[in-house]
Amino acid sequence: MIVEIGHFALILALALALVQASAPLVGAWRADRALMGVGSSAALAQFALILVSFAALAWAHLTSDFSVLNVAENSHSAVPAIYKFSGVWGNHEGSMLLWVLILAAFGALVAAFGGALPATLRANALAVQGLIGAAFLAFILMTSNPFDRLSPAPFEGRDLNPVLQDPGLAIHPPLLYLGYVGFSIVFSFAAAALIEGRIDAAWARFVRPFALIAWAFLTLGVAMGSYWAYYTLGWGGFWFWDPVENASLMPWLAGTAFVHSAAVMEKRDALKVWTIFLAILAFSFSLLGTFLVRSGVLTSVHAFANDPRRGVFILAILAFFIAGSLSLFAWRAPLLKHGGLFAPISREGALALNNLLLTAACATVVFGTLYPLALEQIAGDKITVGAPFFNLTAGVLLLAACFVMPFGFSLAWKRGDLLGVAERLAVAMAAGLVVFIALIAFRRGGPTLAPVAAGAAIFVILGSLSEVAARAWRGGVSLSTAFSRARGLPLSFWGGAFAHAGVGIALLGLAATGLGAETIAAMRVGVAQTVGPYQVVVNTVGERNGPNYREIVAPMTIRSGGAFVAAIEPARRLFATRQMATTQAGIATIAFGQVYVSIGDPDADGAVPARLYWKPLVTLIWLGACVMALGAALSLADRRLRFGAPTRAKSSAAAAAATAR
């Protein structure tokens, strides 16, 4: 019964989405306030209905109702409750339901908190959002109904894919979707602006909070996915330039470019048409990613089932929204009033350069991801474009962007003083150069780009800090004045400083990958194996039972010159239902580095084959992403930039002085 309620709620949501897609549009066109208002109510009700639907599916999963096909195929009564719940989106149908739930949530956010937006802009944006919702709800109901029943119901389910039985499943998809789908609202606002044929600096201010939310979650989602792959695949790799990963990187790059160009638009009323284009681009890449991942074009753990009907349907949605928005753009963009041009040496100039580099990097990722697919369709040749290609193209371009970053952050709007900025960044530059030279001198092998990346990372981190210092310390004031000035700096400034420092931190982690150590060995109990500066000893090899698996565990002790450092328990789990094994790497975090051990099945003579890694500073890669997201959150908390918020009187003269520049 509950399952049927979920199904009906989803059908009702589709009907409401269609209303939301049409009524406010007509209302905005005829300046009919009542009709425009329908959009908000419909958006809120649609969200509530999809929430009911999602809850119904979650209930079916939690109670292991195997009469539901989706539950029978992707769950098992012995699965721990947390994986029963996260298993709701651990399959194609459920993950699409989560997708539309988040889509509707962003629509509801605009409906609930968008009271200060111009009525027509809000109505048009909600209409576009409703149209996207309708398309995906129709997709779910027609090709991927999660509420299909199964008769007779089996006694036991076929189990959740063991690779997905991991806390990562509870975190990674929701975070990623909040980012991925979050750009839908930015897209909707862009389409609304094009429909109205009017765009101004205020538009950028309205969209800014949504873009920041989406960007922060996408950053966390990509980082979480990377960390999950890192600890679960047993290779110690964290980024494989796999098409599925690229699918999440493309909207991230476009979204990062958008956040920056929107700042130029807001402050300087320039780059307006370009900003709209980026908004369309970011969500188009989200759709492209959804297609690549969900249609079965690619084989990966993310592609749950290969039903050609689904691929064609998503492709149709993709084509409609991308072609539709780009035609709208081509038709309406010439009507938009162009912003002024700006001086090359200025903050907006640096941001334009940043945009160029980011979009060029994004283009190379798109090319490297789609070229093999296209070539196979056209010529029948099967090729792989591997990591070397992406490192040499996107990697180099993004590294170049990192070099420009501190300059852009320190330059003033309108007319910058490059020499003054270089003076201010002198310490950071010198430190970066020292690190670069030291690494070149002491390097033994490793990636060629590593010393450059390490130098750039130091430059970026110290560059952000020196900008904070320069603003707080101006005029050689006392430490307490400097401190109170620093507190008075606007939150959006702190947000930028943190986000940029986060990039530097992540880059430092990436640069350190070449400095680690790696050993493959057959380990015997009691015999130490050296990896990097550490010795690893297997204590025992045993077996034990988990809730729905058996595992071989090899508890190990990590020592450094005789002193105990950490204990780890790498294991291999065998899941009986699917006859499938997974690797549980043993990981010990030491300072910011990690010792990482993954084991294979023990040999007949008791030796355990193992991969041992020492990865210095590796956690910085993901910590950096967290710092970036923190930066976005700080910027989001800045009252001055929240739409509808009354301008607050400056609390102190210090703050006014600090922001005046």
Place this chain on the structure above:
Amino acid sequence: MTRKGRRLALIAVALGVVAAAVGLALYALNDSIVFFYSPSEVLQKNIQAGARLRVGGLVQPGSVVKAADDKLDFSITDGAHRIKVSYEGLPPDLFREGQGVVAEGVLEAPGQLRAETILAKHDERYMPREVVDALKKQGRWQEGSGKP
């Protein structure tokens, strides 16, 4: 700077970045593309030793030999032909005889691959798609059965 000068500067920088991106992409494409072949194709196309490629098919039952603790020899078959593969390192979790596999590495001699990476499928329901296609060409794949 005049308005014209500003516009020229912007366009020049944009062109510079685009040119750099295209240049890098073309340069990188030269030596980082890897072709995928089935064992039959490797032999029929007479691919020269030293070439970098991916070979996909099934792990020939009975062919897996552990030469040393971290050394593995096996054969990849598509039913018609087979390629010998030697690999240093641990095979992935799902590596098993009779199952789908993709090996990437350098061809040492015709029919002999030194693999650097081995990829196995993700679970019992899915096969690497290249492997399915390779098996289909040899008529060894029945649609829908999930088993060759």
